[in-house]
Amino acid sequence: MDITTQKPAAPPAPGPAAPEDKRAARGATRPGDRIFLGLSRGSGIFVLVLMAAIAAFLTYRASLAISKDEANFFTSFEWNPTGVPPEFGIAVLAFGTIVSSIIAMVIAVPISVGIALFITHYAPRRLGGTVAYVIDLLAAVPSIVYGLWGAIVLVPHMDGLYGWLDDYLGWTGVFAWEGGPARSLLTVGILLALMILPIITNVSREVFRQVPRMHEEAALALGATRWEVIRMSVLPFGRSGVISASMLGLGRALGETMAVAMVLSPSFDISASLLDAGGGTFAQNIASKFNEATVMGQDALIASGMVLFVITLLVNGAARLIIARRKEYSGANA
Amino acid sequence: MSHATLSPKRSSLRGATLPKWFAWAVAAGSLALGYGISAAAGLHSDIQWALIAAVLFVVGSYAVSAKVEGGRQARDRTATSLVWVAFLLAVTPLASLLWETAERGVKVLDGYFLTHSMGVVADAEPGGGIYHALLGTLEQVGLASLISVPVGVLTAIYLVEYGRGKLARAVTFFVDVMTGIPSIVAGLFILSLWVLILKMGPSGFAGSLALSILMIPVVVRSTEEMLKLVPNELREASLALGVPKWRTILKVVLPTSIGGIITGIMLAIARITGETAPVLLLVWGTDFINANPFQDPQESLPMYIYLQFGAGSDPAYDRAWAAALTLIAFIMILNLAARGIARWKAPKTGR
Secondary structure: OOOOOOOOOOOOOOOOOHHHHHHHHOOOOOHHHHHHHHHHHHHHHHHHHHHHHHHHHHHHHHHHHHHHOOOOOOOOOOEEOOOOOOEEOOHHHHHHHHHHHHHHHHHHHHHHHHHHHHHHHHOOHHHHHHHHHHHHHHOOOOHHHHHHHHHHHHHHHHHHHHHHHHHHHHHHOOOOOOOOOOOOHHHHHHHHHHHHHHHHHHHHHHHHHOOOHHHHHHHHHOOOOHHHHHHHHHHHHHHHHHHHHHHHHHHHHHHOOHHHHHHOOOOOOOOOOOOOOOOOOHHHHHHHHOOOOOHHHHHHHHHHHHHHHHHHHHHHHHHHHHHHHHHHHHHHHO | OOHHHHOOOOOOOOOOOOOOOHHHHHHHHHHHHHHHHHHHHOOOOHHHHHHHHHHHHHHHHHHHHHHHOOHHHHHHHHHHHHHHHHHHHHHHHHHHHHHHHHHHHOOOOOHHHHHOOOOOOOOOOOOOOOHHHHHHHHHHHHHHHHHHHHHHHHHHHHHHHHOOHHHHHHHHHHHHHHHOOOHHHHHHHHHHHHHHHOOOOOOHHHHHHHHHHHHHHHHHHHHHHHHHHOOHHHHHHHHHOOOOHHHHHHHHHHHHHHHHHHHHHHHHHHHHHOOOHHHHHHOEOOOOOOOOOOOOOEOOHHHHHHHHHHHOOHHHHHHHHHHHHHHHHHHHHHHHHHHHHHHHOOOOOOO
16 A cells, blocks of 8 residues: 555665565564564654654743844844843844855855766776765864864965955955954855865765766767766756755755854844954854853743754755655656 | 878867876966966965966966867866866865864873863863863763664664554654754753753753754664665565564664664764764863763863863863864774774675
């Protein structure tokens, strides 16, 4: 009855034989079977309960805070949950989170696609394998180390680039720079780009590997150059994979905490310039404000965390949907 | 036709091509020129001259190639140079990250550093160590693994061996969703449940609860993949001999895939070892040795790095780098060992 429900892409035939399954469904007769089924089904249910609990408790505490909020939670520029009356809003945080993530995506996606192509189509095989392996390992470097490196090494190195941007593009306002340390949203975006590079690269690489050899050879046979092969067969095939990889990276950039908290010098206002220190992100704000927060302050932080949770859920859900759709059609392709 | 006619004067069917060393020559030239320009203009940032050189390289190879080889070849060359530039752009900072950590980290990293706590050491003075942080990390990660490994592996077994229908689909979906939960949100959840509602104080255990939320989905995913690789013939053979299903799973399916499962678990451990945000919210960190994970604040390695960074003095920075080096080394060893096991005990699929 349920053969069609699951795992369309599993290479070996999925699941055990059907008759065995029916017996399990009828209620296994042997006590050992019953206990084992109960344990494993229980774990599955536990995961569901856990997700429900996360949503429920966050909503509950967040609602406690928002009900006392005198300012508009979505548009206020204040963050003063312990004041009388308490006023706090997420406008600045939403702005900072979105802007830094966009910067990270703009930098990381083309470069990751480039590295993925480098590994699969350009590098000598040995070098490609090594690079893939190293990038895999880099995905494991913890964010606190990126933060430490960003704050101590990267920030002083940004001065020259900032000076340039200010000289040549300062008139736009977006790239105006008043001087001062480069602890701004732009630096944060660059650091986030570095942090999400490995994950986007890894997923894109896997997708590019799966491009049917025939497609590429057909293009080559028509006299295409290497770039034309990539444009005509590799990129169209890999497009949805790259999109979902980018969404996974975006999900990570949105929720990144420590690296942002260590690099950014936060403030509660929105400035037109990306280069001047200031701004904040959801996760960074939680980490920096947590220490001095009272219960009310913690509830307000939970409310902002709730918003972050919803945003990442949407982004990740979209990524999963794209991956799932792709699986179906690449299955038909194989 | 002899070969001689082909090589010196090319046939009219083939356009002119640039020699193989052309790309390298342009690369060397643009590096030199970029460095020269920035030296002349008095730019002092490495980033600047590297960017100038990169632009020169891409533009230069396009221009020459467009002249000699024609438009299509030139576009092909541009793509190639862009890919190389992307590779270098990404590798340089990542190499710098590893290099700086290693170079600055070895300064104070020694036996003393590993076996002493920060107990009576002021932030601004040298000395002290990470013993308390190592202890805390091991306990918190250990507790988190104790919770997540059974739950994760059993959930994966349910999904692969039993799961059909709505419940299994829901579990699959929500495991995917859990994978994307930011670590700070996991911390906030335990904060709201454990601290704000149950009124418990900070402890290592609260931290491990949050860490296991991050670890469970990773374990489920990797175990699931491994179980799917076990050939069905093995299951059928065992069942045909009258072995109960639970014994089949325990004695046939799990031993076949155990290498991959362990690899997945180790990678998951490596991932949560570096988590800071939940520890910051729930374990707080301390300078003293606290071996009891169920009571009072504890330290952990990432937390230690954060606190030392916050302290802001030079000796504190040195300690932060040394702790970062220890943390990276620990995680890399776990990763390499995990990959080693994966290769050594690769599931025997088919023949």
